[in-house]
Amino acid sequence: xxxxxxxxxxxxxxxxxxxxxxxxxxxxxxxxxxxxxxxxxxxxxxxxxxxxxxxxxxxxxxxxxxxxxxxxxxxxxxx
Numbered sequence: 468x469x470x471x472x473x474x475x476x477x478x479x480x481x482x483x484x485x486x487x488x489x490x491x492x493x494x495x496x497x498x499x500x501x502x503x504x505x506x507x508x509x510x511x512x513x514x515x516x517x518x519x520x521x522x523x524x525x526x527x528x529x530x531x532x533x534x535x536x537x538x539x540x541x542x543x544x545x546x
Contacts, residue, residue, distance in 0.1 A: 468496060468497075468539070468540075469496070469497035469517070470495065470497060471497050471515065471516060472492045472493065472494055472495070472514060472515045472516070472517060472519065472520065472525055473492070473493050473495045473502065473508045473513070473514050474489055474490075474491075474492060474513040474514070475490050475492070475506065475508055475512070476488055476490055476509070476512070481511075482511045482512045482513060483511060489513075490527075491527050492525055492526070492528050493506055493508060493528075493529045494517065494520065494529070494533065494535070495508065502531075502532050503531070503532040503536055503539070504529050504531035504532045505531075517536075520533070521533075
């Protein structure tokens with residue numbers, strides 16, 4: 468299974484806004500819009516590879532998604 472990170476924006480903001488206001492990164496299965504925490508995310512939201520998980524580029528991260536990701540991906544190396 469492959470994963471990616473998908474942005475959640477502050478309430479009322481959209482990735483289509485000229486300057487969208489970002490809130491947190493969620494972990495999703497590749498190409499899906501539902502976070503591992505169950506949160507439905509905008510299909511147009513910014514994404515980045517799962518490789519940035521647990522790095523400054525992947526922060527802030529949804530804690531529920533992070534916990535689920537750790538349990539689903541046995542090869543994850545914590546920094």
